[in-house]
Amino acid sequence: SGRLPIAAAVIHPVVLLSIVDHHNRACKNTKKRAVGILLGTVSARGQVDVYNSYAVPFEEDERNPQVFFFDHDYVEHMAAMFRKVTARERIIGWYSTGPKIRPADPDIDDIVRGFCASGRSLYLICKVEPTELGLPTETYVSVSDESSVLGVSSGVRRRVFEHVPCSIGALEAEEVGTEHLLRDVKDAAAVTTLAADVSAK
Amino acid sequence: SGRLPIAAAVIHPVVLLSIVDHHNRACKNTKKRAVGILLGTVSARGQVDVYNSYAVPFEEDERNPQVFFFDHDYVEHMAAMFRKVTARERIIGWYSTGPKIRPADPDIDDIVRGFCASGRSLYLICKVEPTELGLPTETYVSVSDESSVLGVSSGVRRRVFEHVPCSIGALEAEEVGTEHLLRDVKDAAAVTTLAADVSAK
Numbered sequence: 001s002g003r004l005p006i007a008a009a010v011i012h013p014v015v016l017l018s019i020v021d022h023h024n025r026a027c028k029n030t031k032k033r034a035v036g037i038l039l040g041t042v043s044a045r046g047q048v049d050v051y052n053s054y055a056v057p058f059e060e061d062e063r064n065p066q067v068f069f070f071d072h073d074y075v076e077h078m079a080a081m082f083r084k085v086t087a088r089e090r091i092i093g094w095y096s097t098g099p100k101i102r103p104a105d106p107d108i109d110d111i112v113r114g115f116c117a118s119g120r121s122l123y124l125i126c127k128v129e130p131t132e133l134g135l136p137t138e139t140y141v142s143v144s145d146e147s148s149v150l151g152v153s154s155g156v157r158r159r160v161f162e163h164v165p166c167s168i169g170a171l172e173a174e175e176v177g178t179e180h181l182l183r184d185v186k187d188a189a190a191v192t193t194l195a196a197d198v199s200a201k
Numbered sequence: 202s203g204r205l206p207i208a209a210a211v212i213h214p215v216v217l218l219s220i221v222d223h224h225n226r227a228c229k230n231t232k233k234r235a236v237g238i239l240l241g242t243v244s245a246r247g248q249v250d251v252y253n254s255y256a257v258p259f260e261e262d263e264r265n266p267q268v269f270f271f272d273h274d275y276v277e278h279m280a281a282m283f284r285k286v287t288a289r290e291r292i293i294g295w296y297s298t299g300p301k302i303r304p305a306d307p308d309i310d311d312i313v314r315g316f317c318a319s320g321r322s323l324y325l326i327c328k329v330e331p332t333e334l335g336l337p338t339e340t341y342v343s344v345s346d347e348s349s350v351l352g353v354s355s356g357v358r359r360r361v362f363e364h365v366p367c368s369i370g371a372l373e374a375e376e377v378g379t380e381h382l383l384r385d386v387k388d389a390a391a392v393t394t395l396a397a398d399v400s401a402k
Contacts, residue, residue: 014218021215025252025287051226055286078282084275085256086226
């Protein structure tokens, strides 16, 4: 299309935790999914770095999956608020807790793409309840149907989602604090699981 | 004071990561500190659960530590935006990357306390560059000087900060996703550190 392609996505750890948290707060024990905006940068070589995110008010009709409410004004307003703290980070895509691509997603992607300076939007699906080993995240870029060969077709839609390689952002070596925190968090998680295991017996 | 006391604080993992991230984005290689708002709930027994946070535009004068800019409107506006996604969470305090209590902090605490329904504000200091083992976080509640016995006096100020016990939020056993993510994140951190160690030799 002549536009800057997205070649790969690097997701910063805090983004994944925020998405899981958003889902647990807003969607736990429901059939709903959590939807929000990804903030970050796009390099000249097409690498998207996702540094931050925010939840967006979202509703969709269970019986008619094309009917949804996605708050445009909220998206724009929040992006402006975040820019006051970190000017460098822009809207570069969106996330959903899927767990799969849904019928409304090409339409949501259209909206988000309108906010992306590169004209391409990264779509991150984060599965909050993984059933297999490995990273429970998938990233996609929507492309015009005719330019797609390996794309996942969403049926009658004019755009399809193509897979983009995705990894968890490597932490810089000097970010000792983060590693320190992660160790503590990990320990806390292990202790809690153990406690749950014990009390279940 | 008759107001609801804060007996203990439980910090959700994503909050700690967000604070470290905020510092790394906005303050790295400077003498600045990152300042932001804590969102969560206060139980009837005085336990504060900190589930979420957001960065706030903040500047302070290095030569005159009483002079600072803390954006009130931003604080209020963001809180209203977050409530649209999670109605239950309210402003319950603030954070700074310290690494210590600073002269402006009683004034900032006054401002934040005005936003807290309980009339008490939790102050979390998260040290992003820990120098000793253990959790690099401290939590405080400011109290009137006369009611303080063990409080850390900030000198001429009328309010002093008292220590409050603090722990990392226990993850619910069913939050498999979070543990999964943390393991992956931990692995990524370990790999990066190893790479840095090797390249430093």
